[in-house]
Amino acid sequence: MPDSFAFLIIPLRDLLVFSVLIALGFHYRRTADTHKRLMLLATIGGLLPAALTRLPFGQPASPVVLFILFLLVGPAYDRWSRGRVHSVYKWASAPVFLSVPAGVVIGRTDWWHAFASWLAQ
16 A cells, blocks of 8 residues: 555645745746746646656656656757756756655655644644
């Protein structure tokens, strides 16, 4: 039986990533180029992981590969169209990507299980 408390980190992590990037996007709403990139990263980091894990792939690494490709499309387009990568991608792409393995590691800790059981009460 899978550990439901360890799994609880996944939707909460996605919610946290999405909320932080949306809040930053709202803060930078008057700076169009920054706002657009933050909204794109919020969608990729907060909404896309749930959708990718539900796609019918034969290999478990395929959602991870697609996630990385989605994260790289924005900076690649900036590099191609503007000649440089926007600073939002430079400082936000790595935390969005690292939130996935960090969630797996945190979900296995005892203090997370204690927190999750407190939430479940």
